[in-house]
Amino acid sequence: MGTVVDAQNMKYGRKVIVVFVLGGPGSGKGTQCANIVQHFGYTHLSAGDLLRAEIKSGSENGTMIQSMIKEGKIVPSEITVKLLQQAMQESGNDKFLIDGFPRNEENRETFESVTGIAPEFVLFFDCPEEEMEKRLLSRKQGREDDNMETIRKRFKVYMESSLPVVEYYSSKGNVRKIDAVKQVDAVFEDVKAIFNSTIEKVAPYEDFPTSLNTKMP
């Protein structure tokens, strides 16, 4: 029998592992998530990417989401949690990196109450604002929010609304903090050490390639 946490995290007939990946805009969340996927077999779900896909799909909420992103505001949790839940269900995987979420208390509470899932831990990329600003201004992904005016607003929202979420998990001893100002490879060395020591004691992804796309009975 599982522990209380196991029972809470039982979803779709299997135990679900969620790692929240947090850090300021431009701290390197997406970059490191791509590396973690390769090495540890997680499914990467970026809340921002899901919201941008929702805009592109022409959904009824698209216009509202687009204007909120342009203003650096946090989209109502009801929308974001629904998109995350759908993506988790469709993935067929049971290990998720949830990137850029929860970004405020409302995100955190809604996810917790709707899914009943508690994160295994929070991976927190700690990076000075001037480095994040430099990275965002040279990120060439054609994003409407990577301009100085919106970046300032995003930094303000990050300080006022997102950092308190990190503090919440920190007070529960559930945050793994990474020095994100280093080069990509050096950051990944630190990330790997965390995943190797925290979760992957059992076996690395490469040893069980067939287990990933099958739903457990």
Ligand SMILES: Nc1ncnc2c1ncn2[C@@H]1O[C@H](COP(=O)(O)OP(=O)(O)O)[C@@H](O)[C@H]1O
């Ligand atoms: N450690 C790093 N050093 C320098 N540039 C980085 C580093 N990590 C990511 N980048 C670059 O900075 C930009 C923002 O990275 P990204 O992973 O998109 O951050 P986030 O998802 O946190 O906003 C991208 O252009 C990326 O290539």
Ligand SMILES: Nc1ccn([C@@H]2O[C@H](COP(=O)(O)OP(=O)(O)O)[C@@H](O)[C@H]2O)c(=O)n1
């Ligand atoms: N949980 C979330 C995540 C992102 N977003 C919106 O999407 C924008 C971009 O988020 P992102 O995670 O892709 O941005 P980065 O931190 O990767 O630069 C945010 O500034 C918010 O406007 C949101 O409303 N709620």
Ligand SMILES: [Mg+2]
């Ligand atoms: Mg990102």
